[in-house]
Amino acid sequence: MILDEADISYPPTWASGQVDTLHGVAVPDPYRWLEADVRSSAEVRAWVEAEAALTDAYLARLPARAAIAARLTELWNYARVSLPVRRGDRYFFRRNSGLDAQAPLYVRDGLDGEARLLIDPAQWSEDGATALAEWAPSPDGTRLAYAVQDGGSDWRSIHILDLASGETSDVLAWVKFSGLAWAGNGSGIFYSRFPEPKPGAEFQAANLDHAVHFHRLGTPQSADFLVHATPDRPKLSHVAEVTEDGRWLLITSAEGTEARYELTLIDLTAPRLKARTLVRGLEQDWRLAGAVGDHFYFVTDLDAPRRRVVAMDVASPMRRLREIVPESEDVLEEARVVGDRLLLSYLHDVAGRLRLVGLDGRGARDVMLPGIGSVLGLSGRADGAEGFYAFASYDRPTEIHRIDTATGAQACHFAPRLTFDPARFVVEQHKVVARDGVEVPLFLLRRRDCVLPAPTLLYGYGGFAIALTPGFSPAALAWAEMGGVYAVANIRGGGEYGKAWHDAGRRHAKQTVFDDFIACAEHLVASGIARADGLAIHGHSNGGLLVSAVTNQRPELFAAALPAVGVHDMLRFTQFTAGRYWTDDYGDPADPQDFATLHAYSPLHRIRDGVAYPAVLVATADTDDRVVPAHSFKYAAALQAAALGPRPRLIRIETRAGHGAGKSTQAQIAEIADLWAFAAYWTGLRG
Structure with a gap:
C-alpha cells in the first residue's frame, strides 16, 4: 500500500495578494485570512472541516493505527x-487511576487516612x-480554591469548595496565568486576571x-479589591503568593518568559496595604523557597548563572542578602524550606x-x-x-517519596503497578559533538533486543530555559516497544x-538550536542507530517550531516530521494572546535586527518550493489560545501549495482542545496513536 501524495487531493486554499513591507522587505502573507477565529469565520471553519476530513481519511488507512492505540x-x-x-492535618492530592479522562482530587485526614x-x-x-x-487548600484545610479550564483554553474560572458542606460558591472569571x-x-x-x-x-487578542x-469569600467578583497593577507598564504579568504564616504577600512580576523578575512585598498585618519594592529592574531570577518570620529564602541567579540560595531580611530597610547555598557546578532547579532545612x-x-542543607548553610548532605x-x-x-x-x-513511572528532613530518612509513599517489564528496555546517554564543537547530550530509549539501525523518533524542544530531563512517557515506551528507538536531544x-546553555540558543x-538538533539527527544515522531513511522528528510548541525549521533546512535528513502546536509565523507571533511574552527568547519582529534573524528561519517563510520534503503531519487544536492555531493553518x-515531492503534508486539528494542558487521557492517546502511526509508516517501523 502506498499512501503518498498521489492518493491525496488537498482542499483548495484561497491565496490573497497580501504583502507586508517590514523593515524594507516585502513579505507575502497570502493566507492571512486563516488567522480569523474558526468560531466566527465561516470561511475558516469550512477550510478546517475540509482539512480534518482529508486527514481523518488518510489516518484511517494507516495499518498500525488501531494496534498502536490499543x-x-x-x-x-x-x-x-x-x-x-x-494543610492542617489534611493531605490533598490528585490521583488518576489509569484511564480517567481527568485526574480527580482527593483529601486524606492524616497521611494514612482513607482517601x-x-x-x-x-x-x-x-x-x-x-x-x-490550579488548586489550593485554605490554610486550615477547610476550603479549597480551584480553577476550571474548558476546552484546553488558558482562561480559567475560579471556584471555592467548602469541604464540610460540599457546596461550591464564588465564581471568578477571566483568570489567566494566576x-x-x-x-x-x-x-x-x-x-491574577486580565x-x-x-x-x-x-x-486571539493580546494579553x-x-x-x-x-476576593473576599461570599462577595461578588465586582467587589474584588485591586491589590497590584501597573497600567504604565501594561506588558507586565503578576503572580501573588502568601507566606505560610499569613503575614506577607509577595508579588512576582515579569514581562516575558525569561526568568527576570521584580518583587513587590505587602505586609498583610499592617493597617493599610502598602506595597514596597524588594527587587526592581527585571534582571534576575528570583524564586521564593520559603520564609521563616521576616527571613525570606530565595533561589536566584544573581551573580550565579547556575543559581544559588540567598536569605533576605525583608523587615530590614537595607534588605542585604546573605548567601546560604553557593553556586555549584550543578544547576539548582528548585529549593523548598522544609522544617529547619x-x-x-x-x-x-x-x-x-x-x-539537604541547614538554613544557615551548614550540614549539607546528599539524598539517595x-x-x-x-x-x-x-x-x-x-x-x-x-x-x-x-x-x-524514561523506564520508571512517577513515584512519590517521603523524606524526614531532620534525619534524612525516607520511604516510598507511592509507586504505581507497572504495565511493562523495565528489564526489557535500555536507557543510554550519548554526547553529540555540535557544529561548533560543544557536546550536546542525547538520551536513547530502546528495547534491549532492538536490532540497529532501527526506525528512530527524535524529540526536541530547545527554548525558554526548559530542560528535557528523564521522565516516563507511555508514548515513548510504545515507540520503543514496537522496535524503534526513541531519542531526546538536550539541545541549547x-x-x-x-x-x-539557554542564552546560547535564543x-x-x-x-x-537548529544546528544542535540537526547534529543529533546526523549522529543517529552516522552511528548506526537510525536508518538513513527511517528518522522521524517530533516537537511541541517551541519544539514544533524546531521541527518545522529543521525540516526546511535539511528536508533530506528526515522521513517524517511531526510539528505539534508550533510557532510557525515568526513575523506575527506577537499579535496574538501570549505571543508578546516570547520576545525574550525569539526577539521582536518590530526590531529591525530581530526581524532579520526571525525572517531567516521563520518556517512559514522558508518553505523550499521544488525540494523533496519528508511526510509532514502538522498538529494543532481549535482552542489553543497560547499558540493560536493560525500558525499551523497558514503553515x-x-x-x-508548494511542490515538495511525493510525500503527504497534512494537518490534524483537534476540537475542544488547546495547547496541551487539560487534554483528556483519551484525547492524548488518540493524538499519539495518529502521530505514531504516521511516523511508523514513513520510517518503516512495522512493530
Whole structure:
C-alpha cells in the first residue's frame, strides 16, 4: 500500500495578494485570512472541516493505527498520583487511576487516612475536555480554591469548595496565568486576571494589563479589591503568593518568559496595604523557597548563572542578602524550606540530584535517589520536617517519596503497578559533538533486543530555559516497544546547564538550536542507530517550531516530521494572546535586527518550493489560545501549495482542545496513536 501524495487531493486554499513591507522587505502573507477565529469565520471553519476530513481519511488507512492505540491504552493504564499538599492535618492530592479522562482530587485526614473524593472533573463534561487546573487548600484545610479550564483554553474560572458542606460558591472569571493564594485567616484569595476581552476576541487578542486582585469569600467578583497593577507598564504579568504564616504577600512580576523578575512585598498585618519594592529592574531570577518570620529564602541567579540560595531580611530597610547555598557546578532547579532545612533539587548532566542543607548553610548532605532519573517536584512546609519529592525516569513511572528532613530518612509513599517489564528496555546517554564543537547530550530509549539501525523518533524542544530531563512517557515506551528507538536531544536554548546553555540558543543565536538538533539527527544515522531513511522528528510548541525549521533546512535528513502546536509565523507571533511574552527568547519582529534573524528561519517563510520534503503531519487544536492555531493553518496551507515531492503534508486539528494542558487521557492517546502511526509508516517501523 502506498499512501503518498498521489492518493491525496488537498482542499483548495484561497491565496490573497497580501504583502507586508517590514523593515524594507516585502513579505507575502497570502493566507492571512486563516488567522480569523474558526468560531466566527465561516470561511475558516469550512477550510478546517475540509482539512480534518482529508486527514481523518488518510489516518484511517494507516495499518498500525488501531494496534498502536490499543497498546497505548494499556500502557497509559497505570495509577498516577501528585505530590501531596498538607494543610492542617489534611493531605490533598490528585490521583488518576489509569484511564480517567481527568485526574480527580482527593483529601486524606492524616497521611494514612482513607482517601475521600473532593472533585471529579469527569462530571463537568461528556467529552472530558473540561479540566481541573490550579488548586489550593485554605490554610486550615477547610476550603479549597480551584480553577476550571474548558476546552484546553488558558482562561480559567475560579471556584471555592467548602469541604464540610460540599457546596461550591464564588465564581471568578477571566483568570489567566494566576496563582491561588489564600489570606492567612482564610477570608479570601489573591489571584491574577486580565480585563474582560471584547466579544469575539477571547482567544486571539493580546494579553495586557494583568493585575492582582483580592476576593473576599461570599462577595461578588465586582467587589474584588485591586491589590497590584501597573497600567504604565501594561506588558507586565503578576503572580501573588502568601507566606505560610499569613503575614506577607509577595508579588512576582515579569514581562516575558525569561526568568527576570521584580518583587513587590505587602505586609498583610499592617493597617493599610502598602506595597514596597524588594527587587526592581527585571534582571534576575528570583524564586521564593520559603520564609521563616521576616527571613525570606530565595533561589536566584544573581551573580550565579547556575543559581544559588540567598536569605533576605525583608523587615530590614537595607534588605542585604546573605548567601546560604553557593553556586555549584550543578544547576539548582528548585529549593523548598522544609522544617529547619532546605531541600534542594539539582540537575547534574541532565539527571536529578537531591540535597539537604541547614538554613544557615551548614550540614549539607546528599539524598539517595531511587535511580538515575529526574526529581519532578518538591513539597513540604517550614512548620514540619515532612517533605515529599516526585521521581521518574524514561523506564520508571512517577513515584512519590517521603523524606524526614531532620534525619534524612525516607520511604516510598507511592509507586504505581507497572504495565511493562523495565528489564526489557535500555536507557543510554550519548554526547553529540555540535557544529561548533560543544557536546550536546542525547538520551536513547530502546528495547534491549532492538536490532540497529532501527526506525528512530527524535524529540526536541530547545527554548525558554526548559530542560528535557528523564521522565516516563507511555508514548515513548510504545515507540520503543514496537522496535524503534526513541531519542531526546538536550539541545541549547533549554535549561539543562543553566543560563549560559539557554542564552546560547535564543534570540540571535536561535540557529544554534537548529544546528544542535540537526547534529543529533546526523549522529543517529552516522552511528548506526537510525536508518538513513527511517528518522522521524517530533516537537511541541517551541519544539514544533524546531521541527518545522529543521525540516526546511535539511528536508533530506528526515522521513517524517511531526510539528505539534508550533510557532510557525515568526513575523506575527506577537499579535496574538501570549505571543508578546516570547520576545525574550525569539526577539521582536518590530526590531529591525530581530526581524532579520526571525525572517531567516521563520518556517512559514522558508518553505523550499521544488525540494523533496519528508511526510509532514502538522498538529494543532481549535482552542489553543497560547499558540493560536493560525500558525499551523497558514503553515499547512503553504506546505500544500508548494511542490515538495511525493510525500503527504497534512494537518490534524483537534476540537475542544488547546495547547496541551487539560487534554483528556483519551484525547492524548488518540493524538499519539495518529502521530505514531504516521511516523511508523514513513520510517518503516512495522512493530
